[in-house]
Amino acid sequence: MGTSWRRAAAVAAVGLVLAGCGQAAKSSGGGNDGIGKLEIMAPADPGGGWDQTARAMQTAVSGAKLAGSVQVSNVGGAGGTVGLQKLANERSESFLMITGLVMVGAVETNNSAARMEEVTPIARLTAEDEVLVVPADSPYQDVEELLAAIAEKGKGVSITGGSAGGTDHILAGMLLKAKDISPDKLNYVPYSGGGESLAALLGKKVDAGISGIGEYREQIKAGKLRALGTSGPNQDPTLKVPTFKDLNLGVELTNWRGVVAPGGIKPEAKERLTKLVTDMHSSPQWQEELKKKGWTDTFLSGSEFSTFLNKEIGRIRPALQNIGLVK
Template sequence: MRISQLLRPLVAATLFCAAVAAQAQVSVMLPANPGGGWDSTGRQAMKAMNDAGIFTGTVSFTNKGGAGGTIGLADFQRSQKGKSDALAVFGAITVGSITMNKSPVDLSKFKPLARLTAEYLVLAVKADAPYQNVDEFVAALKANPGATAVGGGSAGGVDHIALALLAQNADVPVSSLNYIPQAGGADTVTGIVNGTLKAGISGVSEFQQFADTGRIRILAVSADKRMEGLEDVPTFKEAGYDVALANWRGVLGSVDMPEENYQQWLDRFTKLSASPEWHATMERQGWEPYFLSGAAFGEFMASESKRINAILQDAGLVK
């Protein structure tokens, strides 16, 4: 037997091991507490990627919540610089939270990988609340905004912005609102049910399960048209209030991620966006497809930063 024949299995095994090692592990920063929208987006995206055979290596997740994701992202920006396989989940909430919290996070420094999903927001109250529709809730808000506590995500996030837009439409001073940030959607529901909150604003996926079991009642959704599964729920626009807002979520690569790795992850997320596994996940979670990648996503981030900060200024939430 020739030496070359003897070496073939060894070479093949070496190449196989190298390929496995090349995608051995990726670390994913989830800048929120377990169970929320960013947490599920990161975990479900990587699971779908694994199920589709796009990336089958080991994935380690780190949850570090607080201040609209800026605490976790600041740590990611600092500690993962130049790392080849370091990703972070973030979204629309982050943009306003950076301004509200005077955070050192600079989104333009990260590698823009993929905008994955959009989720619309809903306004919900306790199942037996006296408000039967948005108008009745707005009347209570207008009569005594301080006594009408509304819970949602971080200050300056999309939930807060949605309430500010609703207040502006109803001629309620934004500065008089009693908005109370919550750790997550489940905490908001708890506050609604026990009466410490008169209402809550959050994503469809975080509230719909509680509405289905009768714990809360959804009054309106921030989409442009009625949504599947919420056919009986009007949009804010249908109710007469110009509140149309999407909570988009996406993935960033580390600051100074090597170009070869960046292109690899762009390719992986592009394949994920078209995979049946990911589309099944989005349908199950109630997420809307909202894919955009690379430079185009970077341009979108810049425009969103300008738009959201303008809304915060107009609403008097920042100077």
């Protein structure tokens, strides 16, 4: 009898321990309904806007304790479409990929097999104006001089930026079109990471560069690069340079960035990821990242983001055709 009692007590104790472990497992995933390990892919090399966004999310999600751990990976190439293909094969339901207008365009210019229509939209996060820069000692003092040189020398004048077909490339084409310069004269040098295009500019391997303001801001402030114009509707208060609209070029373009998940995930997984990103957006840690990077908060989630993304997919191909990047 004593032996049976001891055996029953031991079984009960084991049951309590296992129950405790189960509760610990449920709560170990951080503060967002059990997301233990969140993976965020930046579909570009380190240094660019997508990489910066992924790492800002990592800082905010970790700081706000919204997941047990956050891992960032870089999968660069072809305007993000290499990363998009990886996302198409991803089966994890705790996986996010940074995306944006650049990728929508790159899908078209690269004739990508992986399509934006196949992802699970989660949220739009930020918007950022583009800036056209030259090295500090460049002979080109303003946009007019740079465009006049392209009209005269054609491919003898080079402009660097992100991947072919992305926002930077589109803006370069729009600037040439504003002056009735043939797109055939554009010598665009693409890089998949902002760090590479910046190195090309500082090393004077190219004549000019286009990128999000945040990627070039520090070098502009340090006097290493000179900003000629920005692409937004209003002047950036920190740069104090004219917009392309101010210069009567009629060019306006704002880059946006957001996050998507693999296609085909369960509705509850989509809801869980959307809640995590929404909670992150509300956190002081994310608001600090926005302030630090100079990004405009354009948060949009749920069906509103899905509608927005579908509209962007629909409008970008005609825009690319208009400047000769897609036939």
